[in-house]
Amino acid sequence: MARVFKMLIVIIGLLCLLGLVQGFLIEPGNVVVRHATVTGTSLAGVLKGERVVVVSDLHLSGGDLSGNELLAILADLSPDYLLLLGDYVRWGGDYQPALAFLSKLAVVHGAYGILGDYDHHDSRQSCLFCHEPGRGTATVRHPVHFLMNRAVFVHGENGVFRVVGLDGVPGAEVQIAEDDVPTLVLGHDPLLFDEFSGDEGVLMLAGDTHGGQVPLPSFVWRLLGYEKNARYNSGWFKKGSNQLFITRGVGTSHVPFRLFCPPEVVVLHFE
Helix, strand or coil: CHHHHHHHHHHHHHHHHHHHHHHHHHHHHCCEEEEEEECCCCCHHHHCCCCEEEECCCCECCCCCHHHHHHHHHHHHCCCEEEECCCCECCCCCCHHHHHHHHCCCCCCEEEECCCCHHHCCHHHHHHHCECCCCCCECCCCCEEECCCEEEEEEECCEEEEEEEECCCCCCCCCCCCCCCCEEEEECCHHHHHHCCCCCCCEEEECCCHHHCCCCCHHHHHHCCCHHHHHCCCEEEEECCEEEEECCCCCCCCCCCCCCCCCEEEEEEEC
């Protein structure tokens, strides 16, 4: 019995060691390409056949290789539309690696983005995402159109659709024009989805949760005080005619650890 107990201790120890190696050294750097099909939305009429790629939560720093690796993935995917959902920097970190990354992006029809809470930690530097240094003119450093609580009409090959960028926090009033224009909403915090009535017929894309970085039951996230992970960890959610998709994102925050929750770039297919 003592020998069996010792063997169990050794096996458990090895499994823990393998988990640590996987979580700290392997999984965070292995970005997967996830394909998701969008159905039941009027966006299919204008985006069917287009390659729509979603990226969120990069949390880049000067020492990361993930920026170059991600650029290689995006170059291979060759997106028609690229949608960026915020948190390009680390908290308290340098903005230049993120700005350099954005400057190297290439898309066919257009790139649209919003900022995350980490991007706002330095209000002066966060302006560099949208404006030239020391000026009020729009930046020419990168091709991304940042939408700060505003909407743009995109004239695609198959028609017109609206992209709305939310740069707010849950509790802010969210209004979508009542018309027949198919609408795509970018919102970093998935709890913003609660601000819609459910009758707008929009597709919202969000990040922020990282998928938890480790899969845990909802009640555990709630006990830890992470309500957004408890309710909207990752994947698809629906409310009336509205749909929400949450990506696990690319980077990590707090602890550079992912286990059974790989970083991802998402390709949306509209049907």
